Amino acid sequence: MSEYASVNQANHRLVMIMEKLNKYGRVDVQEIAQELDVSTATIRRDFNELERQGHLRRVHGGAVLSNVSTTFEYLYHAKVALRMDEKKRIAIQAAEEIQDGDAIFFDSGTTTYQIAMCLSDKKELTVITYDMSIATVLNNHPSIQVILTGGIVRQGYNVLVGSITENFIRNMMVDKVFLSADAIHASFGISNANYVESGIKSLLVSAGKKIILVADHSKFDKIAVSKFCNLSDIDMLITDNQISHSMAESIRESGIEIKCV
Amino acid sequence: MSEYASVNQANHRLVMIMEKLNKYGRVDVQEIAQELDVSTATIRRDFNELERQGHLRRVHGGAVLSNVSTTFEYLYHAKVALRMDEKKRIAIQAAEEIQDGDAIFFDSGTTTYQIAMCLSDKKELTVITYDMSIATVLNNHPSIQVILTGGIVRQGYNVLVGSITENFIRNMMVDKVFLSADAIHASFGISNANYVESGIKSLLVSAGKKIILVADHSKFDKIAVSKFCNLSDIDMLITDNQISHSMAESIRESGIEIKCV
DNA sequence: TTTTTTCACACAAATTTCATGTTCATATGT
């Protein structure tokens, strides 16, 4: 609970800055410092950090939006770094679907990362992923072979993207794919807040014998910019118990096995 | 200088344990704890860490050698994690060879890692590597495109190996390759303490227009188990000023440009 | 120009993280 306190405090400032920036196009050092009750030096450091990440551009007295428009996705992921309890419960359930000897693919994301953390008692797994954080956390596990797809490192996200990654996935067939998503909608299908990873995800649903979607309740009944597959492409959904009854019903009607934890 | 003190202290314990283990086949918690003047709890933690890395196996009261024999290479790298000053000086010189717009390949290793840390003022670089640590440290640099080759994650070393990696490199041609090595010998050539990365390195010398070898003086006049290329395959050598005069001479005679820093 | 504001850098204070040691209930081997 308090284990994320300092991270979130800093993160919260960055989110506030980006939200304000997104609304007004420009923010002041002084103004933000007062609003968040920290020194101007701290806000300057925050601005520099966000500029380094390419999300804004410094100007005298404040900052303006960068021409590269990643604001929406940035906010999306920065905010969603919460709901850890749900994600961990989902991860434990997901890990139970994995048998010794399986070849599995982990999509990128915090939930799939949590699944990777639950594999300590598994044996002889082959894990493939395009998420460097997942590869790193499994690096020292004695009986898991980890394969990283290769590709262009996506600025600030620790994942590999582009045609190298996509071609790799095209030649791949694993037992289980653990898929994540930004938004799930009964009629629109499953979508993501950015295009680059979307291309990868749409290939993933054809790269495994069983496609397992992991997503906490906050992702449902939403639509994000880039659709990558239909609900019917999924074999199983693992989510938490705060998902609405009607939503669960309509998913079950699509022929998807659903587990709420 | 003191910034690595704690790391080295812990690292020193691990090296001692592995050396003793290598000599006697088994070590005791009590014995090691006394010898290194730390608590048994610390030694247990060390044993657990080494077991997690696959270098030994815990038994009651102590530890025995793991069946996987990586001891030699482990000791090699653990010990060589020193000489940071030299490595940093070499890295600064190496970075000067890089021009804006270059496509470069970084071999794995601590020296090449240091080069990656010296790129802050470069622009429009394309960096390719099979070393995840290097990819990670460059991850947030705004004007560097980082490409990771893909491959099997090598247990405990954070690098990618195997046919996936090798095939990737076969189809590659960069401006400059920064190569590292475990051992350099005037007549035997350039060699490495393990086979898996050796295969990659031998491909690397054909994958760039200019091959630059970076190595501190401790690597010279040594032979390691797996040779991967000849001295004549190298275009430039960057090393420190403690290299012997005769060695420098015979390298220069092979037609290699040599820089001592 | 002069004045004011903003900035970057250096240093200090506060806070967090981390390695290690200690204690204690439980496991294990003889």
Add this chain to the structure above:
DNA sequence: ACATATGAACATGAAATTTGTGTGAAAAAA
């Protein structure tokens, strides 16, 4: 059954990180 080893929980001090403050330089405003 006994002695020892173990792992978990907690304490502690050191190191690293984050934040705040002050100062002189640089930039904007007057």
